[in-house]
Amino acid sequence: MMRGVMNRKVPKEILDLFEKYMDNKVRHLNRKDAIHMLRAEFGLDEEQASTMFDTFDKDKNGQMSIWEFQQFYVCMGTQPSNPHSSAQEVVQKFKDIDADGSGKIDVNEAKEGLKTLKTATGRDLDPKEIEFFIETTADDDGQIDLGAFTNLLYRLKLYNAPPPPKDVKLKNPKKD
Structure with a gap:
């Protein structure tokens, strides 16, 4: 029941x-x-x-x-036929971006790493978007752990907005 x-x-x-x-x-x-x-x-x-x-x-x-x-x-983003592969892909992507191997991604690593990720529409992130995603994902110390990174990847899979206009500043809802 x-x-x-x-x-x-x-x-x-x-x-x-x-x-x-x-x-x-x-x-x-x-x-x-x-x-x-x-x-x-x-x-x-x-x-x-x-x-x-x-x-x-x-x-x-x-x-x-x-x-x-x-x-x-x-x-x-698990595939029912092979949950290990999806989890390991996320972990590997995290490790690739975590250049110093600290187990957390700092702001500089995040800026470089997010340049390699794509939006849901397959386009590269604009520098303003990279700043926005870092601000809305990092903890109070400016670090991103594996769990927050997993959430970030999920948000990017859904993110299909066009690039922001050059004269627009993206607002962080955590600061408002």
Whole structure:
């Protein structure tokens, strides 16, 4: 019965994967079980899985709900036939941009790295857009971790706006 109710809102492949790690039909995984799932199913190492858990545990209750997992799954761009490949592509792209290997992307690395990424329409990002995406993704210390980077890639997959006019400044909604 519970599965039928959940099935109407969560795609079957997401639900099936999550259910492999659930106990007693509880729709949450504790941190340890969620990290185990992220490692086993997506090929993440302990630190990467922990960062992803922290990023997608939106209510910060120490558990990953089916809804939080669905957000991770959608952002990761996972293909049901091979979830490892999508996760590893994101991790590899992150590592490529993290030139100093610190585990975080700083502003300079982000500026260079975002020049190599494309919008949903396949065009290069304008320098104003690069600044905007860095400002809206970086933490208070100006750093981007793997979880924030995953969200950034998802935003870029959806971003299909034309380049901004030369005389327009893009506003950061986090600062308004």
